[in-house]
Amino acid sequence: MSRDKEEVRRLSTHGQLLEKPADVIKNPYILEFTGLEECKAFSEHDLETALIDKIEYFLLELGKGFLFESCQKRFSFENRHFYVDLVFYNRLLRCYTIIDLEIGDLKHQDLGQMQMYVNYFDRYVKLDEENPTVGILLCLSKSDELV
Template sequence: MFEARQKRFTFDEENFYVDLVFYNRLLQCYVLIDLKVDKLAHQDLGQMQMYVNYYDRYVKQDFEKPTIGILLCKEKKDALVELTLPKDSNIYAQQYALYLPDKQLLQAKLREWIEEQDE
Protein backbone atom coordinates (compact mmCIF):
# COMPACT_ATOMS: atom_id res chain seq x y z
CA MET A 1 0.00 0.00 0.00
CA PHE A 2 1.27 3.44 -0.86
CA GLU A 3 1.71 5.55 2.26
CA ALA A 4 3.65 8.70 1.38
CA ARG A 5 5.82 10.58 -1.10
CA GLN A 6 8.66 12.68 0.29
CA LYS A 7 7.80 11.47 3.80
CA ARG A 8 9.40 13.77 6.31
CA PHE A 9 10.62 12.64 9.68
CA THR A 10 12.49 14.67 12.24
CA PHE A 11 15.32 13.27 14.28
CA ASP A 12 17.69 15.20 16.52
CA GLU A 13 16.09 18.47 15.36
CA GLU A 14 16.90 17.75 11.71
CA ASN A 15 14.46 16.91 8.90
CA PHE A 16 14.94 13.93 6.59
CA TYR A 17 12.85 12.87 3.59
CA VAL A 18 12.21 9.37 2.26
CA ASP A 19 11.24 9.49 -1.42
CA LEU A 20 8.53 6.80 -1.24
CA VAL A 21 7.05 4.87 1.68
CA PHE A 22 4.94 1.74 1.18
CA TYR A 23 3.52 -0.82 3.57
CA ASN A 24 3.45 -4.44 2.41
CA ARG A 25 0.41 -6.07 3.99
CA LEU A 26 1.50 -9.63 3.12
CA LEU A 27 5.01 -9.22 4.57
CA GLN A 28 3.74 -6.89 7.31
CA CYS A 29 6.60 -4.45 6.92
CA TYR A 30 7.45 -0.98 5.67
CA VAL A 31 9.22 -0.65 2.33
CA LEU A 32 11.24 2.55 1.83
CA ILE A 33 12.34 3.53 -1.67
CA ASP A 34 14.92 6.18 -2.49
CA LEU A 35 15.48 7.29 -6.08
CA LYS A 36 18.94 8.37 -7.21
CA VAL A 37 19.43 10.05 -10.59
CA ASP A 38 23.19 9.44 -10.62
CA LYS A 39 25.68 6.74 -9.72
CA LEU A 40 25.10 5.08 -6.34
CA ALA A 41 27.53 6.23 -3.63
CA HIS A 42 28.31 4.73 -0.23
CA GLN A 43 26.70 7.82 1.34
CA ASP A 44 23.39 6.83 -0.30
CA LEU A 45 23.59 3.39 1.28
CA GLY A 46 24.37 4.94 4.67
CA GLN A 47 21.43 7.31 4.32
CA MET A 48 19.08 4.42 3.54
CA GLN A 49 20.47 2.49 6.50
CA MET A 50 19.58 5.45 8.72
CA TYR A 51 16.03 5.58 7.26
CA VAL A 52 15.55 1.84 7.84
CA ASN A 53 16.91 2.09 11.39
CA TYR A 54 14.59 5.01 12.15
CA TYR A 55 11.52 3.14 10.92
CA ASP A 56 12.51 -0.03 12.78
CA ARG A 57 13.09 1.83 16.04
CA TYR A 58 10.40 4.50 16.03
CA VAL A 59 7.63 3.64 13.55
CA LYS A 60 7.11 -0.12 13.20
CA GLN A 61 5.07 -2.05 15.74
CA ASP A 62 6.46 -5.05 17.64
CA PHE A 63 4.44 -7.55 15.56
CA GLU A 64 5.73 -6.16 12.24
CA LYS A 65 8.74 -7.46 10.33
CA PRO A 66 11.91 -5.39 9.81
CA THR A 67 11.77 -2.49 7.35
CA ILE A 68 13.08 -3.04 3.81
CA GLY A 69 15.06 -0.33 2.02
CA ILE A 70 15.36 -0.16 -1.77
CA LEU A 71 17.67 2.20 -3.64
CA LEU A 72 16.99 2.69 -7.35
CA CYS A 73 19.87 4.33 -9.16
CA LYS A 74 21.18 5.11 -12.61
CA GLU A 75 24.41 3.17 -12.03
CA LYS A 76 25.74 0.92 -9.28
CA LYS A 77 28.79 -1.16 -8.49
CA ASP A 78 28.02 -4.47 -6.76
CA ALA A 79 31.36 -4.43 -4.92
CA LEU A 80 30.54 -1.06 -3.34
CA VAL A 81 27.14 -2.31 -2.17
CA GLU A 82 28.62 -5.52 -0.73
CA LEU A 83 31.41 -3.71 1.08
CA THR A 84 29.21 -0.94 2.49
CA LEU A 85 26.26 -2.99 3.77
CA PRO A 86 26.31 -5.78 6.35
CA LYS A 87 25.57 -9.24 4.94
CA ASP A 88 22.24 -9.50 6.78
CA SER A 89 21.04 -6.07 5.64
CA ASN A 90 17.45 -5.47 4.49
CA ILE A 91 18.69 -2.88 1.99
CA TYR A 92 18.83 -3.54 -1.73
CA ALA A 93 20.25 -1.45 -4.56
CA GLN A 94 19.24 -1.86 -8.17
CA GLN A 95 20.07 -0.07 -11.36
CA TYR A 96 17.17 1.22 -13.43
CA ALA A 97 16.96 1.64 -17.19
CA LEU A 98 15.59 4.78 -18.79
CA TYR A 99 14.44 2.90 -21.86
CA LEU A 100 13.20 -0.62 -22.48
CA PRO A 101 15.34 -2.80 -24.74
CA ASP A 102 14.01 -3.47 -28.23
CA LYS A 103 11.14 -5.92 -28.69
CA GLN A 104 13.29 -8.75 -30.10
CA LEU A 105 15.66 -8.67 -27.11
CA LEU A 106 12.74 -8.75 -24.66
CA GLN A 107 11.18 -11.68 -26.51
CA ALA A 108 14.50 -13.58 -26.50
CA LYS A 109 14.93 -12.98 -22.74
CA LEU A 110 11.37 -14.17 -22.13
CA ARG A 111 11.94 -17.36 -24.15
CA GLU A 112 15.20 -17.94 -22.26
CA TRP A 113 13.43 -17.51 -18.92
CA ILE A 114 10.61 -19.90 -19.95
CA GLU A 115 13.15 -22.53 -20.99
CA GLU A 116 14.89 -22.23 -17.61
CA GLN A 117 11.56 -22.74 -15.82
CA ASP A 118 10.84 -25.89 -17.84
CA GLU A 119 14.17 -27.52 -16.87
Protein backbone atom coordinates in the same frame (compact mmCIF):
# COMPACT_ATOMS: atom_id res chain seq x y z
CA MET B 1 15.10 2.72 -19.91
CA SER B 2 16.58 -0.29 -18.09
CA ARG B 3 20.25 -1.08 -18.62
CA ASP B 4 19.73 -4.81 -17.83
CA LYS B 5 17.97 -5.85 -21.03
CA GLU B 6 18.40 -9.62 -20.41
CA GLU B 7 16.64 -9.44 -17.04
CA VAL B 8 13.83 -7.41 -18.62
CA ARG B 9 13.41 -10.10 -21.31
CA ARG B 10 13.36 -12.84 -18.64
CA LEU B 11 10.70 -10.97 -16.65
CA SER B 12 8.56 -10.40 -19.74
CA THR B 13 8.77 -14.11 -20.66
CA HIS B 14 8.40 -15.77 -17.26
CA GLY B 15 7.00 -13.04 -15.01
CA GLN B 16 7.98 -12.67 -11.39
CA LEU B 17 8.20 -15.96 -9.49
CA LEU B 18 7.73 -15.76 -5.71
CA GLU B 19 9.77 -18.59 -4.22
CA LYS B 20 11.27 -16.77 -1.19
CA PRO B 21 10.63 -13.44 0.60
CA ALA B 22 13.47 -11.73 -1.32
CA ASP B 23 11.58 -12.47 -4.56
CA VAL B 24 8.92 -9.89 -3.64
CA ILE B 25 11.48 -7.14 -4.36
CA LYS B 26 12.07 -6.98 -8.11
CA ASN B 27 15.35 -6.17 -9.83
CA PRO B 28 15.34 -4.42 -12.28
CA TYR B 29 12.33 -2.11 -12.30
CA ILE B 30 10.85 -1.10 -15.66
CA LEU B 31 9.81 2.55 -15.46
CA GLU B 32 8.94 3.41 -19.06
CA PHE B 33 5.35 4.10 -17.99
CA THR B 34 6.59 7.35 -16.40
CA GLY B 35 7.01 8.89 -19.84
CA LEU B 36 10.52 10.12 -18.99
CA GLU B 37 12.83 9.65 -21.93
CA GLU B 38 16.13 7.80 -21.50
CA CYS B 39 18.25 10.58 -22.96
CA LYS B 40 16.37 13.43 -21.30
CA ALA B 41 18.02 15.06 -18.28
CA PHE B 42 15.66 14.93 -15.34
CA SER B 43 15.83 15.41 -11.59
CA GLU B 44 14.88 13.13 -8.71
CA HIS B 45 11.85 15.38 -8.21
CA ASP B 46 10.81 14.79 -11.85
CA LEU B 47 11.09 11.02 -11.33
CA GLU B 48 9.18 11.14 -8.05
CA THR B 49 6.41 13.27 -9.60
CA ALA B 50 6.15 10.91 -12.59
CA LEU B 51 5.93 7.88 -10.28
CA ILE B 52 3.25 9.48 -8.09
CA ASP B 53 1.29 10.59 -11.16
CA LYS B 54 1.33 6.97 -12.34
CA ILE B 55 1.10 5.33 -8.90
CA GLU B 56 -1.13 2.50 -10.11
CA TYR B 57 1.47 1.47 -12.70
CA PHE B 58 4.30 1.83 -10.18
CA LEU B 59 2.51 -0.39 -7.65
CA LEU B 60 2.10 -3.04 -10.33
CA GLU B 61 5.79 -2.73 -11.22
CA LEU B 62 6.87 -3.06 -7.58
CA GLY B 63 5.22 -6.47 -7.31
CA LYS B 64 2.64 -8.14 -5.12
CA GLY B 65 1.21 -6.78 -1.89
CA PHE B 66 2.48 -3.18 -1.99
CA LEU B 67 0.36 -0.36 -0.56
CA PHE B 68 1.29 3.32 -0.95
CA GLU B 69 1.60 5.35 2.26
CA SER B 70 3.35 8.64 1.46
CA CYS B 71 5.94 10.62 -0.42
CA GLN B 72 8.50 12.95 1.15
CA LYS B 73 7.68 11.55 4.60
CA ARG B 74 9.42 13.78 7.14
CA PHE B 75 11.07 12.71 10.37
CA SER B 76 13.37 14.67 12.65
CA PHE B 77 16.38 14.17 14.90
CA GLU B 78 17.37 17.09 17.16
CA ASN B 79 15.84 19.77 14.93
CA ARG B 80 17.30 18.25 11.72
CA HIS B 81 14.68 17.16 9.22
CA PHE B 82 14.98 14.22 6.81
CA TYR B 83 12.64 13.18 4.02
CA VAL B 84 12.04 9.64 2.75
CA ASP B 85 11.16 9.84 -0.96
CA LEU B 86 8.49 7.10 -1.05
CA VAL B 87 6.98 4.92 1.69
CA PHE B 88 5.05 1.72 1.01
CA TYR B 89 3.77 -1.12 3.15
CA ASN B 90 3.83 -4.70 1.91
CA ARG B 91 0.92 -6.64 3.35
CA LEU B 92 2.37 -10.03 2.28
CA LEU B 93 5.75 -9.43 3.93
CA ARG B 94 4.14 -7.41 6.76
CA CYS B 95 6.80 -4.73 6.61
CA TYR B 96 7.46 -1.17 5.50
CA THR B 97 9.29 -0.67 2.24
CA ILE B 98 10.99 2.67 1.79
CA ILE B 99 12.38 3.88 -1.51
CA ASP B 100 15.05 6.51 -2.03
CA LEU B 101 15.40 7.83 -5.57
CA GLU B 102 18.89 8.53 -6.95
CA ILE B 103 19.08 9.51 -10.62
CA GLY B 104 22.83 8.89 -10.81
CA ASP B 105 25.15 6.05 -9.85
CA LEU B 106 24.94 4.55 -6.36
CA LYS B 107 27.34 6.14 -3.84
CA HIS B 108 28.34 4.96 -0.37
CA GLN B 109 26.63 8.02 1.14
CA ASP B 110 23.34 6.78 -0.34
CA LEU B 111 23.75 3.46 1.48
CA GLY B 112 24.42 5.21 4.80
CA GLN B 113 21.41 7.46 4.37
CA MET B 114 19.17 4.50 3.56
CA GLN B 115 20.45 2.63 6.62
CA MET B 116 19.49 5.65 8.77
CA TYR B 117 15.99 5.64 7.23
CA VAL B 118 15.57 1.89 7.82
CA ASN B 119 16.80 2.18 11.43
CA TYR B 120 14.37 5.04 12.08
CA PHE B 121 11.39 3.08 10.72
CA ASP B 122 12.36 -0.03 12.67
CA ARG B 123 12.73 1.91 15.94
CA TYR B 124 9.90 4.43 15.75
CA VAL B 125 7.34 3.45 13.09
CA LYS B 126 6.92 -0.32 12.76
CA LEU B 127 4.94 -2.33 15.26
CA ASP B 128 6.52 -5.16 17.26
CA GLU B 129 4.64 -7.82 15.31
CA GLU B 130 5.78 -6.43 11.93
CA ASN B 131 8.92 -7.55 10.12
CA PRO B 132 12.00 -5.32 9.68
CA THR B 133 11.82 -2.46 7.19
CA VAL B 134 13.11 -3.02 3.66
CA GLY B 135 15.03 -0.18 2.00
CA ILE B 136 15.32 0.13 -1.77
CA LEU B 137 17.69 2.55 -3.46
CA LEU B 138 16.36 3.12 -6.97
CA CYS B 139 19.39 4.33 -8.93
CA LEU B 140 20.82 4.41 -12.45
CA SER B 141 23.56 1.85 -11.78
CA LYS B 142 25.33 0.13 -8.90
CA SER B 143 28.60 -1.55 -8.12
CA ASP B 144 28.09 -5.03 -6.63
CA GLU B 145 31.29 -4.58 -4.62
CA LEU B 146 30.00 -1.35 -3.07
CA VAL B 147 26.61 -2.86 -2.26
